Amino acid sequence: MPVIETMPDARGHFGPYGGMFVPETLMSALEDLTAEYERAKGDAAFQKELAELLRDFAGRPTPLYFAERLTNELGGARVYLKREDLLHTGAHKINNALGQILLARRMGKKRIIAETGAGQHGVATATVAARFGCECIIYMGAVDMERQALNVARMRFLGAKVVTVTAGQATLKEAINEAMRDWVTNVRTTHYILGSALGSHPYPMMVRDFHRVIGVEARRQILEREERLPDVLIACVGGGSNAIGLFHPFLKDDDVRMIGVEAGGEGIRSGRHAARFQGGKLGVLQGTRTFVLTNDDGQIELTHSVSAGLDYAAIGPEHSYLRDSGRVEYDYATDNEALSAFRRLAEIEGIIPALETAHAIAQVMKTAPTLAHDDIIIANCSGRGDKDVSQAATHFGF
Secondary structure, eight states, X not given: OOXXXXXXXXXXXXXXXXXXXXXXXXXXXXXXXHHHHHHHHTOHHHHHHHHHHIIIIIOOSOXXXXXXXXXXXXXXXXXXXXXXXXXXXXXXXXXXHHHXXXXXXXXXXXXXXXXXXXXXXXXXXXHHHHHHTOEXXXXXXXXXXXXXXXXXXXXXXXXXXXXXXXXXXXXHXXXXXXXXXXXXXXXXXXXXXXXXXXXXXXXXXXXXXXHHHHHHHHHHHHHHHHSSOOSEEEEEOSSXXXXXXXXXXXXXXXXXXXXXXXXXETOTTTTOOBOTTTTOEEXXXXXXXXXXXXXXXXXXXXXXXXXXXXXXXXXXXXXXXXXXXXXXXXXXEEHHHHHHHHHHHHHHHSOOBOHHHHHHHHHHHHHGGGSOTTOEEEEEEOBBSXXXXXXXXXXXXX
């Protein structure tokens, strides 16, 4: 097993990936954010306040749930679910949003902006902005607003202004473009709460660190329950925040296999997917160097996924590094596989997962039967499926 570097260099590089590829007008803001984050990491008062908010406001620790009926149905490894879906706002996104709103307050910035695809990060950002009395603007693609109407309403109830983005595919990539334009214009007063482990340094590192609590808790909980570490970790990967949060505390445990699951859409051959490691190329998108779905001319390819949160042309740079090193495997699940997993988990375990999470459950359903009965899988149940019920009901004809 190669030596895995768990921290980027001073300019945010994970091997050849990452870095800071932004307009000069943002460099000062990013450098200030990096310095403030480094101070906050060593500030006991900051860490205490964040821990209390995660406990009392967000609802941590989340349970590690033994999925007994799913385990019996699959007939292989014992399956545990890390229940991030039980957090306030319904997904893991609140971990990062709370950390970043505390940083914004330290920097004296009361105007908060964010992008969102599936809407969960938008809801989390609107929630923390309401909690701390900040102005909040959320950029969201028109296509995503239509398929995630429930989360749009939630953001508005929380006092956020939701700005419709109609350019391009009108999904997550375009929402990030508009958020970055806003930030360039209002950089002195505004903090951008980026929602995934991508973009320019320090975001990939910082977002990962705020989500490490997932893996830290899972590690402690499985040792308490089983008195050993898991054999396999599985998580869906869009930008990659929930996956890196689960994986990172286990990276030096060589016997723990890790699988990230991308969006296979309508199939890799169809070209209508968002699986960056299936034909993607090294490129730069929205602040970072990583694997990107591009054509031969370097133009960003159109992407597709039934899940709005996985429908993005690039992947977080640390995931690219971990894939190159061989430490983490990356597979994909198609729309149909994810929808099937969505329904099966609901019927078997009484848990309706987000469509993003359903990609990880689809991988569990492939992997568990190939393992021994005493092997252990932990899958990250990154979000709940309330937001996706209408879309899934239409698919199944309910």
